[in-house]
Amino acid sequence: MSVDSIVNLSRAQFAMTALFHILWPILTISLSAFLFLVEAMWVRTRDVMYYRHARFWAKLLVLNFAVGVVSGIPMEFQFGTNWEGFSRYTGEFFGNILGFEGAMAFMLEAGFIGVMLYGWGRVPRGVHLFATAMVALGSSISAFWIMVANSWMQTPAGVTLTGGKLIVTDYVAAIFNPDMVWGVGHMWVAALETGAFVIAGISAFYLYRRRNPEFFLRSFKLALAALLVIAPLQIWLGDSSGGDVFRSQPAKGAAIEGFWHTNQPGEGAAWALLAWPNQAEQKNDWALELPNMLSVLGTHSLTGRVTGLADIPRANQPPMLPLLFYAFRAMAGIGFWFMLLAFWSAFVWRKTRGRLEAMLSHRALLLAWVFSIPLPYVAVEAGWIIREVGRQPWAVYGLLRTADSASNVPVTTISASIVMFLLFYLVLISTFFIFARKWLKQGPDLAATPPVFTALRPAQP
């Protein structure tokens, strides 16, 4: 009983800190890449409008980065504080990868963000552009290593169990584990998609209000162009990682689809579009089904074999089935809506040839973009829930159970740290919105001129 509640509390704390933290780096990754793009275009074309874009969006990056940094600190230490068993068991590989992330990525980002944010005029343009590139690169490498570590928890490879812990026998196999390419790709593209929707959505907000429309038409156009590639790419990546889930983690695949009984050879597996999975009775309370569809989705053939959840021992089934089932539908639905919105906008753009007045008259389209701003965040959270809750009851799939991973910390102590994090997060997110609103009201500085760097200038601001 007590061990169960320790594990559950530590899981709750980890879920809360991870779900909160993930919100910020996904925008840092894409926004810093966007800032590099507009700054590079400014350096190339000398068009000062790009410089103003760089300065305007950087203010959002500062706010976002601040919350990302402070909410990231617990992530580095929680494996030790709350998951002692996990840390001892996996440290040789998992800890190594977290170390890589810190040294190759996190420090790169932190070491150049000072120059990027405060170094205008103190360094030559080329050096500033380089600093921006390093911040963007650092945040993306960071996502890479984190997803390497996480995908290894999904499909562990390249290790053998020796003396109660996993020793790496093959680094290539461990890093390039079966889930790695899909895990890294799907997450990184999700980050890019998030930033593109935030940039396009905020630009659409200004366009809708007819505030500085020429300025914001430019960022809208850039984000839209990126999304015409990103949105379909993400659907393909999602579909491919889904296929990977059915191969490598059949219990997760069956759980997110509410699929109970393995289909017979020659018969297709039916797909429940909507259902209410009932774990106690090992069936769906009700379901709206499409025949053969799950075989198509999971194996890309009409009668491909899909393992049903009832054919997996109860002790190896993931918990919280309705959450998994609907989180998946939310994520996939948002992904398709994004593609639709991007194509619809491209169609309007083509028809109006991107003329400002014509674009401004498409009020409903602009509003659709504004209201889509929260959706990439919902999709990322849903995806993370599917990934992590769907892997349960394993911490390292097939090797280490979550129940055997937790530190023996008193229940009241963990509860206290949960309350502490909750209070901090409430303050952080509300402060972020207060300042983001201020930034939104203030708008861009259309008179800003690039500072001139002269080597002889004294080092004062």
Add this chain to the structure above:
Amino acid sequence: MNATAPTTLIQIWFCLIGLMLVLYVVTDGFDLGIGILSLVTAEEKDRSMMMQTIGHVWDANETWLVVLGGALFGAFPIAYAMLLSQLYVPVMVMIGGLILRGASIEFRHPAHRRRWWDIGFGVGSVIAALSQGVILGRVITGLAPGAVSGAFTALTALGVGSGYALLGATYLIQKTSGHLEHTARKYAMASALTTVAAAILVSAGTMVLSPVAHSSWAQPRVFHILVLLGAVSALAFGWVLHATQRGGVQSPFRASVLLFVASFGGLALSLFPDLIPGKLSLVQAASSPSTLVFMLIGIGVLVPVMMGYNFYQYFVFRGKMEPQQH
């Protein structure tokens, strides 16, 4: 297969982790020290200036802690697991302090009413510094329970707090001018005295409380190096006082760093070859040779690179700062 890593490899990692810890303690030490001092600084204008001096570097400084955490996790997983789970409360309190400090310094900038952010910055820094001192004290006493080790831990907490204040004050001397620089010199003198007093008491306490330190001090070779480090610390202390009073701009900070490094070296030498004295040795805690080598390629090689671009960031913002207009 159950090979123990060769001693040299383990020692290289011990030194690398030690180097990361020194880099963290010195760089974020002055950030946290400035936070501590901001609580006793009355003028909002001065606090504003104090935060401005670290605005562009605090994040990279704090990142040394994250790099340290990852490197410890990979190179000495058992130590990472044991230390963090046994020190759950001080570690969580430290994380809370760091969140409060970081959020306050970043959100103060765009805020109109700054008082609350100033308090958050100062209180967060104090909490983070004291909890780091508690962690140090718990490690030296080998996580021993009881009132005596509790008192010792309180002492290390105060020692770390005043040491950080000294680093912060001397960094301020480097970066500010006029009235604030004058105040910083007063802070530096006061915190140098408390730091040295705490360091002497902590050394004596370590000798008495830690059997590991006791036995390692009895070895003639170790003893001679310790005497040497003690002499360096004494000289550094004299240099801090002298440079601060004589109007040195960069020398007080350099002298404080020397004082810190010499004390830290003495401590590391006393506890070697244990990671948690009496509980866990380096060899027991270490990863297998292949992991240590792989990490040496991936991280060890990058340490000088990281130091390089961090130094570049300091170079870009070198010299004394002038107040920013808003």
